[in-house]
Amino acid sequence: MKTVQLAIRDSEYAQSLRNSLLRDGTHRVFLVDQPDLRIDGVVVIDGNQLDSLAPCGQQPERFVVIARKGSDSLSRLWNAGIRHVVFEGDSPSTAQLAIIAAELRLPNPGPKASRVSGPPNEKHHTGPRPTLPVLDPSPRCGRCSFTSSRKYTFRGF
Numbered sequence: 612m613k614t615v616q617l618a619i620r621d622s623e624y625a626q627s628l629r630n631s632l633l634r635d636g637t638h639r640v641f642l643v644d645q646p647d648l649r650i651d652g653v654v655v656i657d658g659n660q661l662d663s664l665a666p667c668g669q670q671p672e673r674f675v676v677i678a679r680k681g682s683d684s685l686s687r688l689w690n691a692g693i694r695h696v697v698f699e700g701d702s703p704s705t706a707q708l709a710i711i712a713a714e715l716r717l718p719n720p721g722p723k724a725s726r727v728s729g730p731p732n733e734k735h736h737t738g739p740r741p742t743l744p745v746l747d748p749s750p751r752c753g754r755c756s757f758t759s760s761r762k763y764t765f766r767g768f
Contacts, residue, residue, distance in 0.1 A: 614652030672716040
């Protein structure tokens, strides 16, 4: 699940955005007064709160800022590395799109690596592999040197 912290003053807007994010079933949403930057995920803040978050310069891709239209803060936000800005008065669905865009910029931790442990003679291969074009007909498990006895044929693209 993806984590989003909403630190915005407009409680009606925050609730609407929270409900939209929860409805898609892939988000865990926290309504907070002050975001906790130790928690991974996207942080949505009011434009005037940016000054109180000095550490945001370390990870500006995490932030979605709600700014006032016509304010001169846009260049300041851009220079700070903020790339996701929604204007006050924009719909919660627009903010949701900005949150999804910010999530796409976050580094992908990828699948968690698992260590295999056990007796040295234990087989470590995990079973059949997907059918791919094969150049080397004898694939091996990198941990235990298991050699598959299956015959491989080239299946074109």
